[in-house]
Amino acid sequence: MLAAKVIADQGIAVEGVNFFTGFCVEGHTHAIRENRSKRPKRNNALWVAEQLGIKLHIIDVIEEYKDIVLNPRHGYGAHLNPCLDCKVFMVKKAMELWLSDGFMSEHGFDFIITGEVIGQRPKSQRKATMPLIARESGADDRLLRPLCAKFLPETLPEREGWVDREALFGFHGRNRTPQIELARRLGIEDWAQPAGGCCFLTDDSYSDKLQDLWQAQGVRSYELDDIMLLKVGRHIRPAANFKLIIGRELGENRYLEGYRKQFPALKLESHKGPLCLIDGTPSAADLLLAARITGRYSQGREAEQIVVSVNWPDGRREELTTTPLPKAELAPEWLIGA
Amino acid sequence: MALETLDTRGLLCPLPVIRTQDRIRSLAPGSMLVVTASDAGTLQDIPAWCRVHGHRLVTTEQTEEDIEKGRTYRFTICVVEQ
Ligand code: SF4
Numbered sequence: 001m002l003a004a005k006v007i008a009d010q011g012i013a014v015e016g017v018n019f020f021t022g023f024c025v026e027g028h029t030h031a032i033r034e035n036r037s038k039r040p041k042r043n044n045a046l047w048v049a050e051q052l053g054i055k056l057h058i059i060d061v062i063e064e065y066k067d068i069v070l071n072p073r074h075g076y077g078a079h080l081n082p083c084l085d086c087k088v089f090m091v092k093k094a095m096e097l098w099l100s101d102g103f104m105s106e107h108g109f110d111f112i113i114t115g116e117v118i119g120q121r122p123k124s125q126r127k128a129t130m131p132l133i134a135r136e137s138g139a140d141d142r143l144l145r146p147l148c149a150k151f152l153p154e155t156l157p158e159r160e161g162w163v164d165r166e167a168l169f170g171f172h173g174r175n176r177t178p179q180i181e182l183a184r185r186l187g188i189e190d191w192a193q194p195a196g197g198c199c200f201l202t203d204d205s206y207s208d209k210l211q212d213l214w215q216a217q218g219v220r221s222y223e224l225d226d227i228m229l230l231k232v233g234r235h236i237r238p239a240a241n242f243k244l245i246i247g248r249e250l251g252e253n254r255y256l257e258g259y260r261k262q263f264p265a266l267k268l269e270s271h272k273g274p275l276c277l278i279d280g281t282p283s284a285a286d287l288l289l290a291a292r293i294t295g296r297y298s299q300g301r302e303a304e305q306i307v308v309s310v311n312w313p314d315g316r317r318e319e320l321t322t323t324p325l326p327k328a329e330l331a332p333e334w335l336i337g338a
Numbered sequence: 339m340a341l342e343t344l345d346t347r348g349l350l351c352p353l354p355v356i357r358t359q360d361r362i363r364s365l366a367p368g369s370m371l372v373v374t375a376s377d378a379g380t381l382q383d384i385p386a387w388c389r390v391h392g393h394r395l396v397t398t399e400q401t402e403e404d405i406e407k408g409r410t411y412r413f414t415i416c417v418v419e420q
Pocket of ligand 1: 086202
């Protein structure tokens with residue numbers, strides 16, 4: 001946001017590009033989680049574009065991004081976040097869009113800016129990674145980082161005088177106070193930039209669930225539904241052949257409802273309780289255990305008896321009468337990413 | 339002018355916005371596009387996207403019938419010269 005504002009204030013036309021990888025923290029999770037429903041369910045990138053008065057293009061890169069997550073040339077950060085490869089990919093993709101016929105404004109674009117700051121992220125935003133991203137993306141000296149330009153060699157827009165290098169910045173390190181001060185000076189009060197990562201891949205619990213998915217599948221791959229479901233509910237794996245996804249509140253239960261045609265779903269009939277999807281190939285004994293675990297998370301957790309329906313994707317339905325699993329029998333290692 | 343339609347039900351934000359954006363790119367100015375969506379996030383995002391790109395959001399509706407079938411929102415957008 002800040003970088004775009006700094007450049008737009010120099011009288012340069014700026015348009016934003018936002019890539020949707022499927023792992024983004026944005027939007028959809030707000031929609032899923034009922035307990036956040038009082039907050040505006042806004043898309044931050046769109047909100048920023050509106051504040052700045054610029055156009056924003058949101059691009060679906062779900063398929064192409066798989067290779068970045070599965071085979072990062074530069075490896076992962078602290079979790080399954082391939083930040084360096086991701087940045088190269090995004091700048092490269094922005095280049096492609098710019099070159100693709102008629103995508104952005106008919107006037108075309110002359111250079112790309114990012115909001116990177118040297119030293120802000122321990123692995124992907126170092127002085128050494130800045131030229132690497134420029135080189136590997138193919139953007140070379142058409143890639144300008146207005147917030148730390150003073151620490152980097154002159155780029156084409158600076159050399160050509162399109163941009164006044166003197167009016168750019170030399171921010172570095174993790175201290176964000178100077179950026180917040182600049183934002184305030186520029187009249188930006190509500191600052192949408194996340195302090196942590198921009199996606200779930202930086203989250204240890206989420207990364208654990210993704211690792212578990214790959215292990216259970218026996219192959220490192222994913223579909224959009226897989227990675228979306230990892231954002232929702234408690235994931236519990238009592239055995240290698242199946243796991244449970246249990247909604248934690250109304251919004252999640254409603255979201256999981258949408259998957260009843262793909263997974264068997266367990267529902268408490270005798271008490272109020274969550275919806276539970278079963279991913280895998282459970283035996284009859286596994287289903288009974290799953291019903292007891294679902295009961296553990298319901299209002300019938302202390303009841304002597306619970307009734308749970310098993311609803312199969314093909315429409316078959318059966319009812320199991322059982323007891324809720326006592327807390328002591330719920331092995332901590334079953335809880336993935338907890 | 340024929341009404342173009344786009345069904346994004348079942349998709350979570352920002353996918354309904356992306357599909358709307360991609361569709362509008364192929365439509366001539368003056369075209370009308372009706373988008374149906376089930377994600378409540380679209381109530382914020384589709385109007386915001388229209389404002390950002392200068393397209394005119396003519397109506398936002400949620401009908402009785404929609405409510406019965408689950409949450410559905412319907413947006414009518416008039417495509418403006420881009
Ligand atoms: S945290 Fe940001 S840079 Fe890192 S992988 Fe996620 S989207 Fe890419």
